[in-house]
Amino acid sequence: MKIAVIGGTGLIGSRVVKNLNAAEHEAVPHSKSTGVDIISGQGRDEAVAGTDVVVNLTNSPTFDEASLAFFRTSMDNLLAAAHKGGVGHFVILSIVGVDQVPELDYYRAKALQEKILAAGPIPYSIVRATQFMEFMDAVLSWTTDGNTVRLPATPIQPIASKDVASAVAEVAAGAPLNGIRNIAGPEIFSLDELGRITLSHKGDNRTVVMDPTAGMFAVVKGDVLTDKNAHLAPTRYTDWLS
Numbered sequence: 001m002k003i004a005v006i007g008g009t010g011l012i013g014s015r016v017v018k019n020l021n022a023a024e025h026e027a028v029p030h031s032k033s034t035g036v037d038i039i040s041g042q043g044r045d046e047a048v049a050g051t052d053v054v055v056n057l058t059n060s061p062t063f064d065e066a067s068l069a070f071f072r073t074s075m076d077n078l079l080a081a082a083h084k085g086g087v088g089h090f091v092i093l094s095i096v097g098v099d100q101v102p103e104l105d106y107y108r109a110k111a112l113q114e115k116i117l118a119a120g121p122i123p124y125s126i127v128r129a130t131q132f133m134e135f136m137d138a139v140l141s142w143t144t145d146g147n148t149v150r151l152p153a154t155p156i157q158p159i160a161s162k163d164v165a166s167a168v169a170e171v172a173a174g175a176p177l178n179g180i181r182n183i184a185g186p187e188i189f190s191l192d193e194l195g196r197i198t199l200s201h202k203g204d205n206r207t208v209v210m211d212p213t214a215g216m217f218a219v220v221k222g223d224v225l226t227d228k229n230a231h232l233a234p235t236r237y238t239d240w241l242s
Contacts (some may be wrong), residue, residue, distance in 0.1 A: 007057035015165030049085040067109035097224035123176035150214035157226040159185040163233030182230035
């Protein structure tokens, strides 16, 4: 199959392209660096014309309220171009529990992206992943004050980006789900526990303090960012750290 991977030069996209081409599909990466701008429209129609599948892995440049406009405009534009180009399957990557955290602008924006896709004219698949292991350093940096890191006890089920890419590639090469597939790492931690494990492994002398009000994950209620019934990826967090 010929597959256009929009956002195909990033962390997940580059791996998706590699996996699909290794499986003898023709996967082509597209991004601003290759001359494709899904907001302005530059190169957009040409990127998707004649392809069997479009995988949209682009991300908003901000995580605030402006992300809503980004996903609305980019999805409207891409769906119109894909429909015009005869695309038969449209895939996006989203977040487990994304529709359960309306307090976060970015999660509301991703939920909007899902709704636009499901209401669109093209058979589709949504892959929802739990939090990436690669993002843990950033999470620690958000709430560091001197030698103290404050984190809530939010349940997290971290997944390695390579496992996310494998799942996205598998879905892209298959028949449209016309629904959602949840993928997750094999273990569940509280976020503060995950912080302690990370710092200990790195020999970092910062101390993690459980603070239910700290950081963006403080607004998450219960265990909505985890899913024990998801398709479980093989990589464990301590193995990934090693």
